[in-house]
Amino acid sequence: MGTAIGAIPRHTAYLLRLSFVLLLFIFASIDKTSALGRFRNGRYDDGFLGEPSKFESLRRKPEPEDKWFEQKLDHFGQKNKELTWKQRYFVNDEFYRNDRTAPVFLMIGGEGEASKRWMSEGAWIKYAEHFGALCFQLEHRFYGKSHPTSDLSTKNLVYLTSEQALSDLANFIRSMKKEYNMNDNQKWIVFGGSYPGSLAAWAREKFPDLIHGAISSSGPLLAKVDFKGKIHIF
Structure with missing residues (x-):
């Protein structure tokens, strides 16, 4: 049976799922108190x-x-x-x-x-x-x-x-x-x-x-x- 038009090849779908999991891991590991959470009103809490x-x-x-x-x-x-x-x-x-x-x-x-x-x-x-x-x-x-x-x-x-x-x-x-x-x-x-x-x-x-x-x-x-x-x- 041929591949349907617009369908994603199996190996590509696998790579996309893997990339998504890696992104979730990265965002979950971000220390918000030392990164984004300390940036307010155009500057960091402890200065630049x-x-x-x-x-x-x-x-x-x-x-x-x-x-x-x-x-x-x-x-x-x-x-x-x-x-x-x-x-x-x-x-x-x-x-x-x-x-x-x-x-x-x-x-x-x-x-x-x-x-x-x-x-x-x-x-x-x-x-x-x-x-x-x-x-x-x-x-x-x-x-x-x-x-x-x-x-x-x-x-x-x-x-x-x-x-x-x-x-x-x-x-x-x-x-x-x-x-x-x-x-x-x-x-x-x-x-x-x-x-x-x-x-x-x-x-x-x-x-x-x-x-x-x-x-x-x-x-x-x-x-x-x-x-x-x-x-x-x-």
Whole structure:
């Protein structure tokens, strides 16, 4: 008996059924909390920096411990100039050659909790291995575990500005240079993507005496109030 017009050959039907089963398996295994579920209003819940990889096996070393830096609450006002708070940071000295010319890399935190995964993964770690650099990551004020104030009231959110964040970076660099007995020949390079990318470029411009270079990935440097073109990015 001949094959009816429009009928699907048996082997093709088998492949289609197999493909359908595989698709069901893939969609069932998607972690919605770490993928689609975290994307809202044009951005991820933890900012655009995110994680370098979701695969545990790619980690090169155990996660670093939380370290705390005594940061100024207000870098500009006179009223609260003596008030301080604990800002979280991480260190990776695995590749640090610890000599008078070794570079120092600083990953800038942004609008989300700082990820410890960045301390063992990502292109900047490969750069650190190549150049023998010491690596830091500083969490942005008011995000993650870095809480300058007890609550997020309007009177306290006046301290959540990019200007304060930039001065946080400068104060941190000066303190780490003393703590690690660094000299001026050791060049600091800052890294950031998206908003932290902006901070990286601005920090290099604002503090050229402290920061030798900046890697600003997708950093929006020129502010625009009504940026309608953003909708076409996503």
